[in-house]
Amino acid sequence: MATARKYIERPIQETVSNNNKWFNESLVQIVFSDLATYSAAIGAAAFAIDGFLSIHSMVVE
Numbered sequence: 001m002a003t004a005r006k007y008i009e010r011p012i013q014e015t016v017s018n019n020n021k022w023f024n025e026s027l028v029q030i031v032f033s034d035l036a037t038y039s040a041a042i043g044a045a046a047f048a049i050d051g052f053l054s055i056h057s058m059v060v061e
Contacts (some may be wrong), residue, residue: 005032 016028033039
């Protein structure tokens with residue numbers, strides 16, 4: 001999504017502004033990442049590894 005920022009930021013901001021009946025718009029902050037291209041893949045891999053390790057953990061005494 002960060003790569004598409006220049007195309008989607010304004011429509012997202014307009015949608016938030018037009019649909020703020022249920023929340024205070026000043027409390028909403030839309031932030032785009034400045035990370036590298038592969039940051040989503042790295043995050044997904046870290047999430048998967050963490051899930052795997054939490055299931056297959058062992059205690060060494």
